[in-house]
Amino acid sequence: METTVAILAPFEELTKKVSSYDALASDVIPAVTVLVRLLNRETDEDHGVKTMKATLLAAVKKRFSDVETNPLYFISTILDPRYKDRFFSNNTAPEAKLHLKQER
Numbered sequence: 001m002e003t004t005v006a007i008l009a010p011f012e013e014l015t016k017k018v019s020s021y022d023a024l025a026s027d028v029i030p031a032v033t034v035l036v037r038l039l040n041r042e043t044d045e046d047h048g049v050k051t052m053k054a055t056l057l058a059a060v061k062k063r064f065s066d067v068e069t070n071p072l073y074f075i076s077t078i079l080d081p082r083y084k085d086r087f088f089s090n091n092t093a094p095e096a097k098l099h100l101k102q103e104r
Contacts, residue, residue, distance in 0.1 A: 003049050007056070010038055026080035028073050030087040032064045068092040075100055 014031045017023065039057040046053065067073050068088055074096040077083050085093040 003045050004052065006045070007039075007049060007053060010035060011056075024076065024080070025072055026076040026083060028064075029067055029077045030083050032060065032067055033087040033089075035060050068096070071099065075103070 014035065018027060018031065036057065039053050039060065069092070074088070074092070077087065078085060078093075078096055078100055085097065088096060
């Protein structure tokens with residue numbers, strides 16, 4: 001149970017963060033990236049919860065598959081000085097920058 005709580009804790013934290021009155025669109029891509037990284041990381045404590053992690057990972061990827069191509073999210077993330085292009089997948093950041101340049 002402790003392992004399950006540890007795996008679900010980031011989901012609770014991010015849900016509270018994006019549900020707050022001062023939530024920003026620029027936080028979405030970094031939040032999804034962090035969740036994917038956490039779920040991809042394998043540890044010795046994963047015994048018995050690997051299926052749960054794989055299911056959660058598949059659900060996050062399915063629900064947020066287009067977040068990096070949504071102009072609202074990628075423009076706000078690139079323009080946020082805390083994030084810039086650090087949380088984009090390999091091919092998405094250059095495309096987002098190009099799209100931003102075309103918006104001028």
